[in-house]
Amino acid sequence: MGGNAETVTGWVKCTLCPKECELGPGDRGNCRARVNIDGKLLTLVYGKPCAVHIDPIEKKPMFHFLPGTSIFSIATAGCNLHCKFCQNWDISQKDPEDTENGDLPPDKVVQAARYSVCNSIAYTYSEPMIFFEYTRDASSIARQAGLKNILVTAGYISEKPLRELCKVTDGANLDIKAFSDDYYRNVCDGDLATVLKTFEVMKEEGVFLEITNLIVPTLNDDPGMIRDLCRWLVKNGGPDVPLHFSRFFPMYLMRNLYPTPQKTLETAKDIAKEEGLHFVYVGNVPGVDEDTNCPNCGAVLISRVGYSVTANKLVDGHCPDCNAVIAGVWK
Amino acid sequence: MPGEKTKRKKLDLSFIAAIAVTLFLAVAVIHVVRTQSTMISSNQKVDVKHVQTLINQGRLSGREAEHWEVMPKQ
Numbered sequence: 461m462g463g464n465a466e467t468v469t470g471w472v473k474c475t476l477c478p479k480e481c482e483l484g485p486g487d488r489g490n491c492r493a494r495v496n497i498d499g500k501l502l503t504l505v506y507g508k509p510c511a512v513h514i515d516p517i518e519k520k521p522m523f524h525f526l527p528g529t530s531i532f533s534i535a536t537a538g539c540n541l542h543c544k545f546c547q548n549w550d551i552s553q554k555d556p557e558d559t560e561n562g563d564l565p566p567d568k569v570v571q572a573a574r575y576s577v578c579n580s581i582a583y584t585y586s587e588p589m590i591f592f593e594y595t596r597d598a599s600s601i602a603r604q605a606g607l608k609n610i611l612v613t614a615g616y617i618s619e620k621p622l623r624e625l626c627k628v629t630d631g632a633n634l635d636i637k638a639f640s641d642d643y644y645r646n647v648c649d650g651d652l653a654t655v656l657k658t659f660e661v662m663k664e665e666g667v668f669l670e671i672t673n674l675i676v677p678t679l680n681d682d683p684g685m686i687r688d689l690c691r692w693l694v695k696n697g698g699p700d701v702p703l704h705f706s707r708f709f710p711m712y713l714m715r716n717l718y719p720t721p722q723k724t725l726e727t728a729k730d731i732a733k734e735e736g737l738h739f740v741y742v743g744n745v746p747g748v749d750e751d752t753n754c755p756n757c758g759a760v761l762i763s764r765v766g767y768s769v770t771a772n773k774l775v776d777g778h779c780p781d782c783n784a785v786i787a788g789v790w791k
Numbered sequence: 792m793p794g795e796k797t798k799r800k801k802l803d804l805s806f807i808a809a810i811a812v813t814l815f816l817a818v819a820v821i822h823v824v825r826t827q828s829t830m831i832s833s834n835q836k837v838d839v840k841h842v843q844t845l846i847n848q849g850r851l852s853g854r855e856a857e858h859w860e861v862m863p864k865q
Contacts, residue, residue, distance in 0.1 A: 472859050472860065474856070475860060476858040486837055486839050487836060488835045488836065488837045492835075497839060499861070500855055501855070501859040503856040504853065557838075557845055561850060618858070
């Protein structure tokens, strides 16, 4: 929790994420959202979202969590990673002073979600871990109101605050950017071990997890690396963890690379299936098959076109044909 | 003359070495500048007055964060 003792030097250490920024008076943390003013660490973004939208839950992407519903989605400025391909860099790589921020305290987030007929809230677009206090408080009120909470996150957070957040989180789409520490360090300014630890803690705390892996041509499209990721997921999460391979488009500081070829994504999907994962999807490619099939009998359970669900044949989370239990949060 | 030939060869080699070193340094400088420009420093300074004004106007939060500690006297 916060530092309650008298500050002698005026310096503070943020312990929210593994970067553990040591900040003198007037310094800003690596995430841009937390600053030391007069020897106290302040969050500049509590209740001040710079993005508020209502999205289909499939856009997160969450395919095994209340399919076909709308999700109230919020974000603030800042991020503790600095991925060179960031798709939301115009808010994630900006200081909170430089974005247009609304005034939406946690209780109003929940009110707005209910008013919008959303039965879940996503903390998304930038990085919910860096607006930790806002995410936790809104999630806590949402829980009491019967709404569910989803984190769309890169999972770069220390264990203690993560466990605290998990208590009020129902599901997460965890972005595993590559199964390579070098990639994390050189392209994202993070490290792989922390993200894998986040996966383990979330699973232990009962958060329903889906994984996204954005495949960037020439950087993390090596079949061996993809196979290692899938093996790790099967070993640590079981075969039922949904995995989304997502297509890269040139963005931010990586405009020199071409979009991921569809063939690369299909190869990745084949590898994941070979390694035993039951639910593998390819994202950001219009027209590609994104249906959910029963891993036992192969029946089509959920049909999708883009972000729309066109048919959902699940019966209380079971396959209607063979009665197999399908992993997910269905109501 | 044999002596002259040797001298010219030496000159060529040092010229190539100089170009190689210059290119290496140029690539190194570009790499460092690009890396530094994409990774923000942990200790970026804020304009405290400006931030406090925005907090007072309600455009930023100013709520005390959690998960931090006072650093011991150095």
